[in-house]
Amino acid sequence: MTTVREDDGVTTLLGFRSPAAWVVVVVNVLGVIVSTAWTLDGIRQPAVVAVALVLHAASVVLLVRVPGDPLPFRTTAFITLYGPLASALVLFVLPVPIDNPLQPWPTTAAVGVYTFLCVRGRTPWAWAGLVAIFAVTITWSTLTGQGPLTGFLIVLPNVALVLMGSFFAYALRTPVADIFRLRLAGTRQAADQAASRAVLDERDAQLTRLDVLARPLLSRIASGEPLSDEERIRCQLLEHHLRDSVRAKGLDIDEVHSAAREARSRGVDVLLFDDRGETDTTVHRDIVAAVIDALHGSASSVTVRLRPGDQDVAASIVVTTADGVEHWEFDRSGTRLSS
Template sequence: MTEYSAGDVRDLVGMRTTAARVIVGLYAVVCVIVAVFGAREAATLWPFVPAVLVCCLAAYALIVVPGDPLPWSATIPLIAVGAMSCALVFAALPVPPPEGVALWWPMGMSTMIFTFMCVRGRTLAAWIGVLALIATSIGWAQITGQGAGHGLAISITNAAPVLMSTFFAWTLRPLARSIYLLRETSLQRSAEEAAAAAALAERDAQLARLDALARPLLERIASGEGLGPEERRAGVLLEAHLRDGLRAPVLQTAPVVEAVADARGRGVDVVMLDDHGMDTVPEPERDRIRQEIVSELRSVASGSVTVRVLPPGRRALVTILVRDDSVRRIELGHRATG
C-alpha cells in the first residue's frame, strides 16, 4: 500500500478519540464473555486466557501505535493473532468440538483485527493473517480426523469481512490523502494570509510612525520658508533616526533610541548597523546587550560611536567602536566556543 505522509488515517476514522478507546474496551469485554461461554466445553481452561489477551492487545495496538501505514514492528505480530488465538483455543476443545461460540469466537475476534489492519494500510498483511488462520483451522481439522474440508468450511467465511474492508480501504485511503493535502493547502494559505496581514499591519504602523515624525518638518520645508539652525539640526537628527530604523531594526527599543538621541544631542556621531547576528538570540540576552549599549552611549561625551551587530557565526554578537580621546573596541555577547 502507498505510504501517506500528509496525515494519519486514524484521525479520519476517529481512532484517536475517546470513543475509539471505549469501543476497544467493549471489544475486550465481548472477547472475555464469549471466551467464558466457549470454555464451558473445553477440556482445559488455561489456553483461553492467552487467546483473549492476544486479541485484546492486538485491538489496543491498532488504535495507539502511530504511523501510517501501521509500522511493521506492530504489523508482524498482528498477522499472527488469528493463527495463535485459534491454535490455543482448538488445543483445548474436545473432538469432535461443540458447535457454536466455542469454535468460532477466536476466528471472529481475530477477523475484526484483520479488517482494521486494512484500514491502517496493511491490507496484504491482513490477508496473510487470514490465510494463516484458515491454514491453522485446516491443519487442526486434519490432525483431529475431521478432514481438511471441515477446517476450510468453518474458517473460509472469515475472509468475507476482510474482503469488504479491503475495498473500503482502497476507497478510504486515497480519499484520506486528498483530505490531508487539502488541509495542508488550507493551512498554508491561512499562514500566508496571516503573514500578509501582519506585513500590512507593520507597514501601516511604520507609515503612521513616519507621518508623526517627519510630517511637521516636511510641511515646514514645503512652506517655502527658510529653516533656522535648530530646524536644520532637527532634520539631521531625524534623518539619522530613520536611518537607524532601516540599518539596525534589532536595536530599535525605547532605551537604545533614547540613548542614541541623547548622544547625538551632545554632538556624538552615532552609526548603527545590523548584520543579523542577533536574529536567533533569546530575548533576555538581547535585552542584556541593549542595556550594555545604552551604558556605553551614555558614557561618551564627544567623538563617534559605531555599534554593529555582527554576522552570524562570529565570536561576539555586537561590537562598539568608540573614538573620542582614544579609540576603544568593546565586544558584547561572546559566543561559547569549543
C-alpha cells in the first residue's frame, strides 16, 4: 500500500480529523451500549460485558483519532486483538442456547471496526481479526454443544462488511495517495518558484542599487579624462561600500554605511565582517548603535565582526585610538560584555 504523509490520505479525505468524526464515535459507542443493554437477560456476569464495551469504545476512538497512514502498528495490533478478545469475553458468559440473536454483538461490532481498519491501510490485519473471531466463535459453539456450524453461521454474514472495506481501500487509497502526493509536489514547486522569484527580485534590486551608486563614476572613468583627487576618493569609498555590502550583509544598513563613509573620509581604516552565513540577517539594535558610535569616534581603525549563531558572543568591535586598543563584545541580547 502506498505510504503518504502522516496528516494526509484517506483519513483526511473522509474527515477523520474533523469534529464530525467525534460525533460518529459517540453515536457508534452509544448505539452499541443501548443495544447491549437489551441483551443482558440470562447473562451470568454483566461486568464482563462492560469490559467488552470499554474495549470497543477504545478501539473506535483509536481508529478515528490516532494519526498516521497507514495506522501505526501498536494501534493496529490493539484493534485487531480487540475483536476476538471481546467476542470471547461475551460469548462465554451467554446462556446456551442464546436468548437474543443480538447477544453475540462483539462479532458484528468488531467487524464494523475492521471495515474502517481496511480504510486506514491495514486490510490484512482486518482479515486476521475476522479469522480470529471465526475461531473464537466456532470454539465456543463447539464447547457448548451447539456444533461448529452454529458459530460459523453467526459470523458468516459479517464477511461482507470486511469485503466491502477491502474493496473500498483498494479502489480509493491508491488514487487518494497519488492526489496528495501531487498536491505536495505542487506545493513544493510553488515554494521553489517563490524562492526563485525572490532571488531574481533581490538580484534586480541589487543591480538597480549598483546602477545608482556606480554608474556616474563608471561613466566618468569611461570618458578617459583623468580623475580628480576628489573623484579618486569617491571611487575608493564606493569600493569599500560595495565590499561591505557583500561581506557584512548584517550591517548593510543606511546608518552604518553613512557612518562608515564618514569615518573613511577622515582616514579611519574600517573593516566590517559578518561570519553568520546567509540565513541570519538581523542584528540587535544595540549592537548597531554601538557600531555607529565607534565609527563616529576618534579612532584610527575600527573592526566589526558579527559572530556565528553557535557562539555566545554575538559581535565584537575592536577600536584603535591614540591611547591604545579597545575590544568590545556583545551577547545575543545586545548587552555589552566587559572589555
